[in-house]
């Protein structure tokens with residue numbers, strides 16, 4: 151007998167979604183195969199990489215990153231410009247941590263004003279991440295969506311408790327995209343997508359955030375959830391699970407001990423920045439290999455490595 | 465693939481003689497297919513039929529082993545392409561590459577790194593399992609290298625990466641008893657290689673240019689009746705290596721073709737070309753997807769922490785999440801003045817927290833109520849870790865007689881439970897701990913009134 155390539159054809163495909171406007175807009179999704187399985191069919195747009203910036207100075211970040219960004223990190227618009235010019239990621243994730251009621255509790259107006267400044271400063275598409283506080287996010291995204299009309303940003307994220315307002319304001323009124331966030335469970339992801347669809351929001355305007363965890367910290371549930379979602383979307387042509395997936399990798403990896411412990415605390419582990427980058431890279435590769443279409447990273451070095459990595463697989 | 469009742473029925477004599485204890489051959493066959501009875505209960509099966517049946521029950525992907533004693537490892541034996549379908553069984557193993565052309569300092573540095581990276585995570589020992597020893601042309605240095613690694617005191621299995629038979633023989637005279645992996649057989653040398661590997665049943669690496677050639681070579685080796693094999697995914701490009709890894713696994717499990725029913729080896733060191741972060745990226749990819757032995761340039765904590773964590777996660781059986789028994793655990797020899805800490809019965813969480821409490825050296829009673837085996841926030845969100853659950857757990861245990869201290873430290877992530885717990889536990893003061901367990905040592909050491 152001779153070897154014959156094993157080919158798997160799927161009936162479904164992942165929706166194609168556009169983010170941003172103009173020359174730097176990006177596409178997510180479009181594939182009808184499992185990541186990197188080019189021997190099966192069309193691998194679509196390929197995973198996209200975003201770099202994280204904050205609306206406040208990143209006090210808790212490693213010194214090496216603070217030094218890298220210098221005074222630009224005091225001003226989100228300047229920071230965004232620096233990131234665009236120097237590191238050219240596919241998109242920028244502006245995380246509005248200052249709005250958190252358990253933190254600085256900045257007003258939605260203040261945050262919206264800052265968001266528009268950032269949007270004007272760069273050409274890259276934006277992902278706007280909220281506070282994880284459902285009530286605050288609802289008001290925050292409503293306002294941010296309004297002032298950013300025309301920029302076609304992604305609002306990260308709407309959950310079961312606040313999706314109605316966020317999806318309606320974000321997508322229907324101001325023509326942005328919305329990320330539907332669920333907790334590591336295929337059925338929860340499906341249910342939220344259906345609810346958002348019922349608001350007359352088309353699947354082409356929805357991205358899924360199906361949960362995230364750093365490698366070593368319950369990551370297997372995340373990987374298997376993404377595997378199952380992709381197999382249902384492609385194999386069973388399940389229209390309610392065909393939205394692209396985004397994973398905010400850096401939100402977890404720099405908080406777990408491997409990324410957060412200082413060299414003084416764990417001298418045997420060596421340089422903290424290296425560990426943080428390593429955790430980001432490994433987690434990002436893990437979710438991309440399972441089926442994530444976009445990852446948010448914190449360190450430019452991680453972004454550079456993931457970009458080179460993706461380049462080797464196309 | 466497993467045979468159906470009908471498939472088995474076709475192999476019976478169809479005489480319905482009832483000697484098997486079943487009324488008909490069909491009834492018997494159905495029971496065999498369901499695993500309820502052994503085929504040998506029918507005395508009338510032909511030898512040919514038995515052979516067919518045994519073929520269908522041998523696994524599609526062979527489980528092989530290498531190393532000896534403490535360094536013995538199993539690879540392969542996988543039955544599914546995705547872990548949620550059942551589980552992945554034999555975790556991949558990491559190797560570090562040495563070669564005879566490396567300067568001594570480099571060899572020493574790698575050995576030192578391998579010694580340094582050795583720790584326990586959730587009950588599992590984490591270390592480099594294999595030293596890959598590559599021959600590049602200098603026999604004397606190669607043999608010296610083997611002796612050096614052997615004398616290092618490291619508990620590792622060996623992989624002899626050497627296609628020169630005479631050198632390989634000498635290498636085997638040094639480490640042959642430790643059941644090294646021999647790498648590798650090519651289309652030019654496979655007969656001699658099989659001859660060398662066969663007696664001691666050594667795991668034999670098989671290497672070819674491309675999948676067609678690899679397939680043919682494996683067929684030829686199987687004709688020599690040798691099946692302890694490890695398939696090389698090649699180093700032409702990352703894309704090819706990944707395609708090959710997937711195709712090998714898929715051909716075995718999906719196409720049910722046992723020619724590729726073997727574990728694989730990926731020389732990540734070659735693919736990453738000296739870029740450490742790329743090495744981590746590629747090693748993560750092949751840990752997720754179908755690499756069995758992953759050869760790295762070196763090992764340090766930046767590589768180990770994500771890779772071993774990822775591997776431990778991916779090879780966890782989805783049907784039985786890791787739990788620890790809900791009860792109070794004494795840590796650092798607590799006495800009748802030591803404080804009480806609460807966590808959950810999810811093994812990952814418990815081991816992280818107990819590790820940090822140990823590190824603090826502060827004597828404590830660490831308790832974990834039955835939280836369904838979930839992490840702190842998952843348990844809280846699922847209603848399994850509530851104020852009343854914790855209060856009840858404290859009351860029903862004998863902790864109130866073991867310590868007079870009435871300070872109860874709870875995970876920072878469930879700070880909201882404070883009032884509820886205090887309501888249910890008069891006399892206790894609930895203290896909100898840090899969000900992350902890694903801050904526990906400092907927190908405990910500086911906490912007032914407990915030392």
Ligand code: B12
Pocket residue numbers: 332333334335338361362363364367368369371372402785805806807808810812813816817837838839840841842843844845846873874875876877897898899900901902904
């Ligand atoms: C894996 C996972 C699951 C797995 C369960 C795995 C398990 N055995 O627990 C599955 C898929 C089953 C699951 C289910 C659910 N999940 Co879940 N899950 C996760 C995920 C991705 C990782 C959890 C994990 O393993 N963490 C690692 C462990 C080590 O963390 P930990 O236990 O908290 O321990 C740390 C600290 O708390 C601290 N600590 C622990 N003990 C102690 C003790 C003391 C004294 C101190 C000081 C500190 C301390 O130290 C540890 C390390 O730093 C998280 C998201 C995330 N990235 O965290 C969501 C998450 C926890 N899940 C969530 C939810 C909502 C659920 C569901 C309720 C969803 C649903 N509606 O069905 C269900 C509940 C189960 C059910 N159906 O009944 C939410 C919780 C939201 C909230 N803030 O309340 C999260 C945060 C996801 C999200 N953002 O929405 N989940």
Ligand code: SF4
Pocket residue numbers: 476477478479480481482483484485486487488489490492493505506507508509
């Ligand atoms: S013993 Fe064999 S031949 Fe007789 S009934 Fe059973 S299966 Fe049929």
